[in-house]
Amino acid sequence: MIFLAPGYLWALAALWLVWFLPRRVQDVRHGVIRTLVFAALIFALARPVSIGDGARARHVLILDESASVQRPATSPSVAEIVRRWRRSVDSTAHATVIRIQDAKRNVGDAVSLESDAGDMATIDAWIAIDSESEDRESSSLSTALELAALAIPVDAAGSVTVASDGLATDPLYGLAFEDLTQRAIPVHAIDLRVESNDPRIVGLSFEDVVRVGHTATARIRVSGRAQGAKLVLEAGAEELKTIEGVSFDGTTDTDVRFEPPAAGFHDITVRLVAAADPVPETNRMVRRIAVQDPLRVLYLGQRMQGARDKLQDLLGKGFDVVDASGAVSDANETQGLLATADVVVLDDRPARDVPAELRSAIRDAVAQRGLGLFASGGRAAFGSGGYHRTEIEDMLPIEFVQKEEKKDPSTTLAIIIDSSGSMVGNRMTLAKQVARLAMRRLQPHDKIGIVEFYGTKSWAAPIQSAANQIDLQRALNRLDAGGGTVLMPAIEEAYYALKNVETRYKHVLVLTDAGVETGDYESLLRRMADEGITVSTVLVGPGRHGDFLVDLADWGGGRYYNAADRFNLPELLLKKPSTSVLPAYRPERTTVEASGGPGWWGDLDVRELPQLDGFVESELRPNAELLVRTQQKDMPILATRLSGLGRVTAMMTEPLGPGSASWADWSGYGGFLGRVLARTARGAQPPFRFEITRRRDRVRIEATRLVRNDAIPHVAFVAESDGLAAPELRELAPGTFRAEFPWPIDRVLEAEATADLAPQTKTRLVSGAFDGVSPELQVDPSNAFPFAAACEASGGNVLDAASERFEITASIARAPRSVREIWPWCALLALLLYVLDVFHRRSVSSRAPSEIA
Structure with a gap:
């Protein structure tokens, strides 16, 4: 009992005045009655009320009778669990049983439990939950918990007991459980789990983006026990991948890499083939996936004809190569293509042929939008006239080396001396003197060789260090005139020898009286000049x-000299001025090896790469990652x-040119180049990142803006929508849009x-039927309802199903359910006492004074 106006109770301290005011009481009975009247009035003015729990405690039992619950013969029956639970809670409490039923069981069996006499008759309410649909048998523990929360009024005392195996077919029980814990309602658990050895598929998921032409990963989760099983991944009638020899005991994941079908929407099916499988219907799972369009590659090349088609054939259907090589002069068109590209391939195109405005646009798109840039090439891109000191150079992972000539670059000189019969006498002497002048201009780190021709060719001194002056002078001295004049083989001999020499300059000096045979010298010398000789x-x-x-000197890119006599010997120029730009391109067969980690290469076998036919020398920047290098010098x-x-990403050779000619025959070249381009384009950001989620029959689509602009997202349905208009995404916060x-x-x-x-830029979104709802017999055990943690968090207990009586506690009611006012009764009592007092005084006054005395 409490008083709503307790201040009036202070008047009780003055009740003794009743005995003396207005005069002293002579009749003790009258004084007592009058005291009681005033006391009753004071209590009535204080307004006493009594508070009681007018509502009974509410106890709810969630009984899982779905197909996944297996009950051994030694375990109690469903009816016995209900009886024990009812006996364990207060007999006066309100009892509700929520039954998660198997859709295939007999309806009469369900009713019979409710019609049982005895303890069953004291159950106040029975609620049945069937499967979500006839097409998908499932038990929703989240729905049962939501109904249990509704069965217990707010702030009322109660408890929830879950008798289940915990294999909830949807993971949405968290919100209902959180509601119960916030209301301090304990959740008890009767764990009915039984270990199942049935081999079954319990999960099939895919990486975030599945793109046509690119290797995707399917994660298949299996549970149970099997030896030597087989997993088959299919898209319709097409078999995508088969994994043999799968063995497991418990729950395990298997990652299957496969190439998805064409862009669009597809059903992907995984089948588990296992011997002696007692429940074969659990060995199949289907997921609907959205396969995105190929990566858009913007190709900017120049030197190779038909490069776009060659690159497209090499990369395959996972890439859409758009050739913008002829549109670089139109800045608006090129930048429009740039906005939709995932990666730009800048292939051996000189910087002078890429406008500065476009170079700046590429730089900004890489930095701000995440566009990928693949810079490749030979002399044109990284040599003279390349991207040194341009907007592109600062982004590259390499640094240009030897941009200017060294003071004394290394040189290999092949001297071809005519020793035919026409050179007899003074001519041979002059030839030897010119050769000696040439030798004096060389440094010890240079190389030199001497070839003579006299009807045939032979090495008077093979290519060696120019420091071997004694041997070289002896070789010159041994030369003697005699024989025919055949120059072509001697030039070819020098050519082949110089190709295998690694020096900065390669030079051939022909000493003859010009009385030589005719031949196709022009083609040979022009080829030599193209290769730097x-x-x-x-x-x-x-x-x-x-x-x-x-003519020979002109075709060979050299000079012509005249040595008429010993007084007019020429000044030979064998080296370029020190301020000239050096050719960084090395046209030679080079052994290379991969050095990047497995994250870059995935399933590609890069242990043995083919040799390259040419590359550009460079140095790695300190913050760059080296993926492929030369075997000898780690270039x-x-x-x-x-x-x-x-x-x-920078490739220091032409991916479609002579530098990688030997790679054209490599069967793995397309996968290699595609992997590099895909990894380079990985940071490319579309305007929005879209995400689709489903909660039962409600779908939510969220779009997050990824670029700095005022773009607005739009969503359109692909299939029939039963007249439902396409959802309008509303902006909830800057850059965040949502439709539900x-x-x-x-x-x-x-x-x-x-x-x-x-x-x-288009993104496909898909939410499959029953998305997020597992089949009843294919629930992932690792996602089971956490009985122990739930009981600990809510203050409940984990109960033993074999116990005769369960220890079930209930929450304490936190608000009055009934309020009874007592003050009217106090006022009535005061009135009755007053009437009694009047009657008493009149009865006393009617007596004779002698009787009173």
Whole structure:
């Protein structure tokens, strides 16, 4: 009992005045009655009320009778569990049983439990939950917990007991459980789990983005026990991948890498083939996936004809190569293509042929939008006229080396001396003197060789260090005139020898009187010049065929000299000025090896890469990652680094040109180059990141803006929507949009999302039928309801199903359920006492004074 106006109780301290005011009481009975009248009035004014729990405690039992619950013969029956639970709670409490029933069981069996006499008759309410649909048998523990929370009024005393195996077919029980714990309602658990050895598929998931032409990963989760089983991944009638010899005991994951079908929406099925399987219907699972369009590659090349088609054939259907090589002069068109590209391939295109405005746009797109940049090439890209001191250089993972010539670059000189019969006498002497002058211009780190021709060719001194002056002088001295004049084989001999020499400059000096045979000298010398081998000629003695030697020097990119006599010996120029730019391209067969980690290469076998036919020398930046290098000097061939939000990868040779000619026959080249481009484009950000989630029959689509612009996302349904209009995504916060709408749980939702500023960028979204709801017999055990943790968090107990009586506690009611006012009764008592007092006084006054005395 409490008083609503307790201040009036202070008047009780003055009740003694009743005996003296207005005069002293002579009749003790009258004084007592009058005291009681005033006391009753004071209590009535204080307004006493009594508080009682007018509602009974509410206890709820969630009884899981779904197909996944296996009951050994030694375990108690369903009816016995209900009886024991009812005996364990207060007999006056309100009892509710929520039954999660097997959709295939007999309805009469369900009713019989409710019609049992005895303890069953004291159950106040029975609630049945059937499977979500006839097409998908499932038991919803979350629905049962939500109903249990509704069965217990707010702030009322109660408890919830869950008798289940915990294999909830949907993971949405968290919200209902949180509601119960916030209301301090204990959740008790009767664990009915029985270990199942049935081999079954309990999960099939895919990586975030599945793209056509790219290797995707399916994670298959199996449970139970099997030896030597087989997993088959299928798309319709097409078999995507088969994994043999799968053995497991318990729950385990198997990652299967496969190439998805064409872009669009597809059902992916996984089948488990296991021997002696007691429940074969649990060996199949289907998921609906959205396969995105190929990566968009913007190709900017120049030197190779048909490069776009060659690159497309090499990369395959996982890439959409757009050739913009002829549109670089139109900045608006190229930048429009740039906005929709995932990666730009800048292939051996000189910097002078890429406008500065476009170079700046590429740099900004890499840094701000995450565009990938793949820079590759030979002389044009990384040599003279390349990207040194441009906007591109600062992003590259390599640094240009030897941009200017050293003071004394190394040189290999092959001297070809005519020792035929026409050179007898003074001509041979002059030839030897010119050769000695040439030898004096060389440094000890240079190389030199001497070839003579006299009807045939032979090495008077093979290529060796120029420091071996004694041996070289002896070789010159041994030369003697005699024989025919056949020059072509001697030049070819020098050519082949110089190809295998590693020096900065390679030079051929021909000393002859020009009385040589005719031949196709032009094609040979031009080929030598293209490979960096220059040819100079010296007419020895009085001239008679000078025009022919002038042509030879012109074709070979060298100079023509005239040595008429010993007083007019020429000044030979064998090296370029020290301020000239050096050729960094090395046209030679080079052994390379991969050095990147497995994250870069995935399943590719890069243990033995083919040799390269040419590459550009460079140095790795300190913050870059080396992917492929030369075996001898660790020079970078393929390197990568992050630049802002994007990634820049450099390949120091032409991917479709002569530098990688030997790779064209490598069967793994397409996968190699595709992997590199895909990893380079990984940071490319579309305008929005879309996410679709489903909670039973409600679907939510969220879009998060990834780029700095005012783009607005749009979503359109692909399949029939029963008249439902396409959802409008509303902006909840800057850059965050959301749409939520109803959708039948048993129907697939397929949609395409775009942005108004980039309509070409399309993202497919899919939510399969019963998305998030597992089949009853294929629930992942690792996602089971956590009995112990739930009981500990809510203050409940884990109960033994074999116990005769369960220890079930209930919450304490936190608000009054009934309030009874006592003050009217106090007022009535005061009135009755007053009437009694009047009657007493009149009865006394009617007596004679003598009687009173």
